[in-house]
Amino acid sequence: QCNLEGKWKNELGSIMTLSPLDKNGFFTGTYHTTVTANSNLVTKESPLMGNLNVFTADTQQRVFGFLVNWTFSNSVTSFVGQCFVQKDGTERLQTTWLLRGSAATEEDNWSQTSHRVGTNVFTRLNTEEA
Numbered sequence: 001q002c003n004l005e006g007k008w009k010n011e012l013g014s015i016m017t018l019s020p021l022d023k024n025g026f027f028t029g030t031y032h033t034t035v036t037a038n039s040n041l042v043t044k045e046s047p048l049m050g051n052l053n054v055f056t057a058d059t060q061q062r063v064f065g066f067l068v069n070w071t072f073s074n075s076v077t078s079f080v081g082q083c084f085v086q087k088d089g090t091e092r093l094q095t096t097w098l099l100r101g102s103a104a105t106e107e108d109n110w111s112q113t114s115h116r117v118g119t120n121v122f123t124r125l126n127t128e129e130a
């Protein structure tokens with residue numbers, strides 16, 4: 001079954017580290033993202049907090065949500081998603097995100113389309129990547 005604790009990366013190369021969950025499924029963590037701020041790449045760490053739905057008996061299909069409070073801009077991103085375990089045991093977090101507010105700094109070029117909703121898939125950071 002999926003355990004959210006640990007390090008995850010998405011297709012943008014952002015790294016998310018999640019804490020152990022408490023009995024209510026509450027967790028905290030940090031989110032490292034690389035965004036272009038006034039034309040230089042900076043990696044920024046932002047705090048996050050979230051909840052796993054621990055009320056369902058179905059331990060394989062648990063849904064979660066978390067909010068990243070971006071430290072480099074006046075914005076937050078909420079992620080909602082579900083963890084899936086593949087046949088080979090690898091875990092993937094399928095998420096949909098909603099970005100609220102505009103970055104105080106130049107937005108990263110992938111967000112030039114100024115879309116404010118999207119999807120991200122997170123996979124576990126394996127040991128040599130960490």
Ligand SMILES: O=C1C=CC(=NNc2ccccc2C(=O)O)C=C1
Pocket residue numbers: 010012014033034035070073074075077097099101102103104107108111120
């Ligand atoms: O104000 C801003 C502008 C762009 C941002 N890009 N990061 C993201 C936004 C949505 C989902 C994932 C990420 C990421 O960096 O992984 C974040 C805050």
